Amino acid sequence: MNVVIHYNSSKEDAKRLCAELADYEVNSWLVKADFENSKEYNNLISIGLKIAGSLDILVNNASVFLPGRLKQMSFEDLRLHMQVNAWVPLVLSREFARLVKRGKIINLLDARIKGYDFLHVPYILSKHLLSILTKMMALEFAPDVTVNGIAPGLILPPPGKDKRYLEKLMKTVPLKRHGNPDDIANAVIYLLKNDFITGQIINVDGGLHLKGYGNGPNPDK
Ligand SMILES: NC(=O)c1ccc[n+]([C@@H]2O[C@H](COP(=O)([O-])OP(=O)(O)OC[C@H]3O[C@@H](n4cnc5c(N)ncnc54)[C@H](OP(=O)(O)O)[C@@H]3O)[C@@H](O)[C@H]2O)c1
Numbered sequence: 001m002n003v004v005i006h007y008n009s010s011k012e013d014a015k016r017l018c019a020e021l022a023d024y025e026v027n028s029w030l031v032k033a034d035f036e037n038s039k040e041y042n043n044l045i046s047i048g049l050k051i052a053g054s055l056d057i058l059v060n061n062a063s064v065f066l067p068g069r070l071k072q073m074s075f076e077d078l079r080l081h082m083q084v085n086a087w088v089p090l091v092l093s094r095e096f097a098r099l100v101k102r103g104k105i106i107n108l109l110d111a112r113i114k115g116y117d118f119l120h121v122p123y124i125l126s127k128h129l130l131s132i133l134t135k136m137m138a139l140e141f142a143p144d145v146t147v148n149g150i151a152p153g154l155i156l157p158p159p160g161k162d163k164r165y166l167e168k169l170m171k172t173v174p175l176k177r178h179g180n181p182d183d184i185a186n187a188v189i190y191l192l193k194n195d196f197i198t199g200q201i202i203n204v205d206g207g208l209h210l211k212g213y214g215n216g217p218n219p220d221k
Helices: 011-023 044-052 075-100 121-141 163-172 181-193
Strands: 003-007 028-032 057-060 103-108 145-152 201-204
Touching: 003 011, 003 044, 011 028, 028 044, 044 075, 057 075, 075 103, 075 121, 075 145, 103 121, 103 181, 121 145, 145 181, 181 201
Parallel strands: 003 028, 057 103, 103 145, 145 201
Antiparallel strands: none
């Protein structure tokens, strides 16, 4: 697979990824788009098609993850998360279905949708929306495009936190450890290799979803 890499602010990281992929003789192209600006995301799929020649897979991975509790949440907090985490994946997915005709879409969700995350309310609401959209799009875009979701659990520390954050929360995971990006990548590859799965959401979370994350306030304590 060759890769069209989307970035917004992390240009240097994106360039490093391009260089790494070149070592594997994988072609890659960088495309910048701010998902808060419709002029930048509306034609992202057609730009990708133009520079790569064809597209087969869309991975909706970009996400905003800011703290926010029900009592303080503003409409602006909600709009930001809904736009970047759910609206833009919908826009990109329907453009993909329209222009590419046959392919596979993977949406990155969050295992916390099996419970309530009282500390990140706008974020978790946006992932709920993307989860429902995953199933609706699977039906709407069938039979030519499959749409599935991966719901990661405890994988990487959020911005501003280090591995102590993961170590503290590991005890809440049934498998008593945190996952790593390879666990997510393997689940993505599994879905991409299978042509007969659509509308499915796979939790890659060491069993955390079985406990219904955060069924009370302060779930991280
Ligand atoms: N990390 C975990 O443990 C975990 C757990 C559950 C679910 N997930 C989900 O898995 C996915 C990947 O997680 P992650 O931790 O790797 O995500 P992340 O680093 O928090 O965010 C991924 C990327 O989203 C992009 N982004 C944010 N705002 C944007 C905007 N306005 N326009 C365009 N791009 C924007 C950023 O690109 P730039 O850096 O280029 O600005 C950022 O690098 C996400 O969907 C996340 O919700 C992750």
